[in-house]
Amino acid sequence: MKPILIMGGAHIDRNGTMNKPYITGSSIPGTMREDIGGGAFNVASNLAQLDIPVIFSSPRADGNLTFAIKNKLRNLSNFIDFPIQLEGNSPSYTALKDKNGELIAALADMQLYDELTTESFLTEKLRTKITQADIIITDANFPAHISSAIGKLKTEQCRWYAVATSPAKVKRLQPSLPSLNLLSMNINEAIELTELTKHSIPELIEQLHNMGLKSGIITDGSNGLHYFSNHTQTISLPPYPSDKIQDVTGAGDAILSGFIASTQKNATAEEALRTGLAAAKITIEVNGACSEQLSTKTIEAIMQPD
Numbered sequence: 001m002k003p004i005l006i007m008g009g010a011h012i013d014r015n016g017t018m019n020k021p022y023i024t025g026s027s028i029p030g031t032m033r034e035d036i037g038g039g040a041f042n043v044a045s046n047l048a049q050l051d052i053p054v055i056f057s058s059p060r061a062d063g064n065l066t067f068a069i070k071n072k073l074r075n076l077s078n079f080i081d082f083p084i085q086l087e088g089n090s091p092s093y094t095a096l097k098d099k100n101g102e103l104i105a106a107l108a109d110m111q112l113y114d115e116l117t118t119e120s121f122l123t124e125k126l127r128t129k130i131t132q133a134d135i136i137i138t139d140a141n142f143p144a145h146i147s148s149a150i151g152k153l154k155t156e157q158c159r160w161y162a163v164a165t166s167p168a169k170v171k172r173l174q175p176s177l178p179s180l181n182l183l184s185m186n187i188n189e190a191i192e193l194t195e196l197t198k199h200s201i202p203e204l205i206e207q208l209h210n211m212g213l214k215s216g217i218i219t220d221g222s223n224g225l226h227y228f229s230n231h232t233q234t235i236s237l238p239p240y241p242s243d244k245i246q247d248v249t250g251a252g253d254a255i256l257s258g259f260i261a262s263t264q265k266n267a268t269a270e271e272a273l274r275t276g277l278a279a280a281k282i283t284i285e286v287n288g289a290c291s292e293q294l295s296t297k298t299i300e301a302i303m304q305p306d
Contacts (some may be wrong), residue, residue: 001264003053003080005133007150008040008163009113009141010058011091012065022098035288036072037093039139039163042250042289046257046279048079049294052264055129057082059112059121065090082129084121088112113141118149133158140165144172151179161260163253164189178212184256187220201226205234217259217273219252227273235270240281240302250289254279258299278302
């Protein structure tokens with residue numbers, strides 16, 4: 001199977017949780033958890049765990065992040081890391097939460113993404129990989145001009161999936177919507193992209209079609225997901241129930257990962273979406289955006305219980 005080329009965010013995520021009540025200007029005891037984040041990275045990691053070979057490329061400014069990625073995925077032989085080394089600081093996100101898990105403040109150092117140029121990121125080797133790819137996946141961590149350049153480099157036959165990333169970043173993908181085969185977004189990202197203040201799911205889908213998007217997955221928390229494709233198919237599915245929810249951060253990325261992995265094996269759209277929902281259930285039952293328990297076997301156990 002030809003590797004899927006995935007390009008986008010990979011950064012250090014630091015989450016600090018205080019053990020005692022927060023007092024402004026004071027040093028509060030607590031714990032700090034560090035992991036690797038980024039929509040594109042989450043999807044790449046998930047796909048590799050689902051036996052889909054991937055090539056992952058992201059901009060980085062030092063070797064620490066590259067080492068952390070290799071260490072995290074050391075047991076996944078079908079994950080090929082292709083970093084683009086640049087000057088500056090590797091992207092990072094640091095969140096401070098109170099003892100109840102509520103966010104107090106966060107610092108997002110994403111300057112390396114924001115200042116990307118086509119010349120610095122789209123090296124000759126990466127351009128070649130894009131032109132040779134059958135499937136590419138990107139996220140909205142890249143500025144709009146990078147996504148547009150990728151769209152011009154890929155072949156017409158190449159399928160292009162994108163991750164909306166966040167309400168603050170999703171509009172970066174707007175110029176590329178007609179070129180995408182599918183956009184994965186949550187309900188808030190869909191609302192931000194369409195600018196519909198009053199909406200229903202059919203209205204959101206109609207507006208996204210009007211903006212040039214062929215297909216999409218809209219996730220809606222406990223309401224499950226809504227899938228649409230080329231004005232001909234709409235599917236809404238509930239999530240698999242769970243009483244062990246720990247962290248919903250990577251649920252949408254897990255859904256897209258399961259969907260793509262399943263379509264690679266010629267599943268129908270509904271089968272692929274159910275695979276994605278099973279992947280999401282596994283993911284939200286651990287802390288962090290990805291679960292080491294994710295595999296084809298654990299997904300099958302959810303979809304086909306004894």
